[in-house]
Amino acid sequence: MIEIKNLTVGTNQKKIIKEINLNISKGEIVGLTGKSGSGKSTLLKTIFGINNSNFKKYNGDIFIDSLNTTDLSNREIRKISGRKIGYIPQNPMSAFDTRYTTEKLMIEIFTDRLNVSKRDAKSIAVEKLKQLGLNDTDRILSSNSNELSGGQLQRITCAILTGLNTDYILADEPTSALDFENTKILVNELKKFKESSGILLISHDIDVLEEICEQVYVMEDGEIIGNGSISSILSEPKSEFMKQIKKMRKLKDDRTWNTEKYCFKA
Numbered sequence: 001m002i003e004i005k006n007l008t009v010g011t012n013q014k015k016i017i018k019e020i021n022l023n024i025s026k027g028e029i030v031g032l033t034g035k036s037g038s039g040k041s042t043l044l045k046t047i048f049g050i051n052n053s054n055f056k057k058y059n060g061d062i063f064i065d066s067l068n069t070t071d072l073s074n075r076e077i078r079k080i081s082g083r084k085i086g087y088i089p090q091n092p093m094s095a096f097d098t099r100y101t102t103e104k105l106m107i108e109i110f111t112d113r114l115n116v117s118k119r120d121a122k123s124i125a126v127e128k129l130k131q132l133g134l135n136d137t138d139r140i141l142s143s144n145s146n147e148l149s150g151g152q153l154q155r156i157t158c159a160i161l162t163g164l165n166t167d168y169i170l171a172d173e174p175t176s177a178l179d180f181e182n183t184k185i186l187v188n189e190l191k192k193f194k195e196s197s198g199i200l201l202i203s204h205d206i207d208v209l210e211e212i213c214e215q216v217y218v219m220e221d222g223e224i225i226g227n228g229s230i231s232s233i234l235s236e237p238k239s240e241f242m243k244q245i246k247k248m249r250k251l252k253d254d255r256t257w258n259t260e261k262y263c264f265k266a
């Protein structure tokens with residue numbers, strides 16, 4: 001289990017996330033939503049140990065399967081990264097080395113971490129890419145990161161982490177760059193993956209959160225202001241942001257209904 005206890009992080013001038021308490025167990029996808037700038041990505045980066053250099057911890061602890069990772073060195077973080085915990089960044093471009101093709105990158109990671117031959121590593125890469133809807137595997141594998149889109153790079157990261165069978169995945173808006181069909185594919189992969197892993201998922205997509213998260217946390221101004229199922233959160237929205245989401249949802253439902261009515265009439 002990942003346990004976050006009373007975590008407060010920020011710059012010298014300002015606390016960005018405040019007194020966060022949150023748990024992620026294997027077998028569940030925990031959702032995280034909230035206004036832009038409320039601190040969601042900061043929380044994920046803090047858990048993964050890659051926060052901005054001008055940030056400091058004011059208070060709190062992070063435990064990953066009882067190991068206190070709050071003050072681990074970069075070297076120690078690298079050791080658990082990919083095995084115990086993996087991160088799908090919101091802007092994956094900077095996480096990839098543009099000199100590497102996807103094939104070189106995936107083969108290197110799988111041979112190193114899974115102790116398999118290059119041939120087996122390539123088979124795993126092809127299988128995982130296809131599972132994530134990246135069916136044009138020859139092109140994807142022979143491309144460098146600067147020849148691929150942000151959504152493709154996020155799915156490649158997801159393919160690497162599912163290939164490694166990482167214990168916990170922190171995913172920062174992995175569906176935001178995807179069309180409907182590929183969102184469905186990724187959602188199904190996350191659902192399958194949660195059987196053996198725990199996932200913390202940032203999303204603004206209420207339909208996605210509703211479909212795959214039993215527990216969703218809402219952040220505002222660095223604090224968690226509510227949690228529960230999407231239906232319970234929307235039935236008693238505690239902030240302006242959640243009220244807006246409820247309104248948007250109703251508009252969408254009305255539109256769907258109207259469209260159906262119109263189609264039937266026609």
Ligand SMILES: Nc1ncnc2c1ncn2[C@@H]1O[C@H](COP(=O)(O)OP(=O)(O)OP(=O)(O)O)[C@@H](O)[C@H]1O
Nearest residue numbers: 011016034035036037038039040041042043052054
């Ligand atoms: N390096 C930094 N120095 C100072 N403040 C920062 C830094 N990085 C982010 N912030 C501030 O921290 C706050 C939280 O940012 P964060 O990226 O965590 O928000 P978010 O909820 O993930 O937003 P979004 O939904 O737009 O991705 C914002 O006000 C942002 O301006």
